[in-house]
Amino acid sequence: MIDLNIDMRQYDCPFIDTTDDADVAFSAVQWQLDTDAKKLETRLIAKGESRGELEDGLRRLRAHDNMNDCYVLSKQDNVAQIGTVIDETNAMRTIQRNGGYITGPFQIENGREHWHIGFDDDEDEDETLAELERHNDFDVENRDQFGATTLFDLLENSNSAMHLLEGCRSLTETERKTFEAASQFGYYETPREVTLEELADHFDISKTGVSMNLRRSERKILDAAMSALSSLDGESIGSEP
Structure with a gap:
């Protein structure tokens, strides 16, 4: 297809x-x-x-x-x-x-x-x-x-995809922009290419404020990813294949 x-x-x-x-x-x-x-x-x-x-x-x-x-x-x-x-x-x-x-x-x-x-x-x-x-x-x-195998996989695991989509949609505009900027500027690279202080300056807020926005966005995305993993192929997290 x-x-x-x-x-x-x-x-x-x-x-x-x-x-x-x-x-x-x-x-x-x-x-x-x-x-x-x-x-x-x-x-x-x-x-x-x-x-x-x-x-x-x-x-x-x-x-x-x-x-x-x-x-x-x-x-x-x-x-x-x-x-x-x-x-x-x-x-x-x-x-x-x-x-x-x-x-x-x-x-x-x-x-x-x-x-x-x-x-x-x-x-x-x-x-x-x-x-x-x-x-x-x-x-x-x-x-x-x-191919047929890929299509079957997409349809079989559509519920997992919905969990990820719902997690992304749950972000507020501030959380989304902070998370996107952190990723774009290299905050999650090793070593980090931008610091919390620099992100705070970028958004003109305190270091504590930008840290809280990142933590909230990370938690929502992580929760959505864990929900997707738990429903992937009907298996629970940690179960044996």
Whole structure:
């Protein structure tokens, strides 16, 4: 299986056009393509910079020429869960016609859309990308090729991956920035390439403050890693193979 991560701008997508005009972003949580009716039904999370921007974005989305139906399932402050039905776009049609398929959720923000699409062979991939270039603007940000064994391993251990993802998401913005800077500047190298004092100067806080931020981020990441290890292949930490 070939898996592509694509940054794309479609010129007939209501979600992309809406994020051009309003400070709102969309993340798909469910989608169903009806190839016979040439319609795409989706459930998405819409998030605006403010409640007003969310309302403006939903208004623009409903008014788009390529939007058949748009309804709110739930809403709180500047976040809403919505359902939509749109006409099949050129990119969807091209991918489906050439044997491609969607392999993950898509996100839309600032007039761009991130897609995850898969192919079974190089020829289908090449034909699809060549055709997409005629009507869309895109960049392939990442390309992976998996064999059956690797795919099985990924699916079998998806729970472990979720533990790691949840651990990363649990970091506050301050903890994440401190942890990233420490790693980038060589705090975890042997010997260390940066000291706590230098990190403290970088963030303009005390040595104690930067140390506490690092310890909290390290603990969260370590806890997530230990949880992932404990669920890896259904084995507990320290068990015999």
